[in-house]
Amino acid sequence: MAIFLSTYVNKVDRKGRVSVPASFRAQLTPQNQPGIVVFRSFKLPALEAGGFDRMEEMSRRLETLEQFSEEYDSFSALFADMQQLPCDPEGRIMLPGDLAEYAGITDSAAFVGGGPTFQIWQPQVFARHQAEVRAKAKEKGLTFPARRPGEGS
Amino acid sequence: MAIFLSTYVNKVDRKGRVSVPASFRAQLTPQNQPGIVVFRSFKLPALEAGGFDRMEEMSRRLETLEQFSEEYDSFSALFADMQQLPCDPEGRIMLPGDLAEYAGITDSAAFVGGGPTFQIWQPQVFARHQAEVRAKAKEKGLTFPARRPGEGS
DNA sequence: CCATGATATCCCATGAATTCCCAAAAGGCG
DNA sequence: CGCCTTTTGGGAATTCATGGGATATCATGG
16 A cells, blocks of 8 residues: 655646656656545645555445445545546646645745545645644654553553 | 664755654565655654554555544544655665654754654764663553463564 | 646756765774 | 675666657637
């Protein structure tokens, strides 16, 4: 299973292209489908992304929900919002205008590893968000590795 | 299970490379991935580090949480701050500038064994920290956790 | 069905940063 | 005292991000 780590900030050129970090690409190439799949995050001003296999996984999970339930509908709506972005030979993607706009991305983009998936942010917006999350994590005392649920300190 | 013991101080050369202590490497080589995973400690001016397997475990645990839940988010945020640092053939890693800066590391780094993981410190900062911790432990008369029922030897 | 313009894709070039490779110092051990 | 492992150093080769020009693809209107 692919694992996306660390944060990389790359430039968006005037044609709207951005390099996907090489280490992310390395996680993606094993797939049959080249490129990434992206959709707008529910909660955050950012884009959720992953390999094609990740979306297949989400599709399988969706099937565990009851069809015609409200939950099912809202998640299946996610798939309507997804776009598959192919990589060019140099490993870049073209960020469609509507997605870039949603995330507020203009001249550079932060690729943020999140384990099995990753996100794409406007760098400064991410920096603020990251600071908040880090403060919370500190409160909660998350460590490396995080304590297992049930394994009280 | 890898166990990291003792403290080693190695030099950082002008390219930003440091040797990982040979005994640490010996603990890491059994893994498929050569190299270590590092992130900034929440509480301390130091870097937390471990083998790649630690991180895979985190990723697996993350998969057991519901995506888009708050718990999932704060957990996956840890990955954004982690960096996988591969070893070169001589057993060195490249310490990225932002991490080195966070720990105040410039020309030498202390690798501090911490059992299943280890830390990387600026040597003098670590010396002070070490002294404090020992003093506190003595004061409090710390005890070591007993074995839990049901856990393997 | 063709012409036209805009968009997207490919291909190559450049500079910077990283990684490899070889080799010398330093330290440990018999 | 000499051998072996480990650390350290630097030059060469490679990878990577980025930019621009040329070519292909698509949608639109005629």
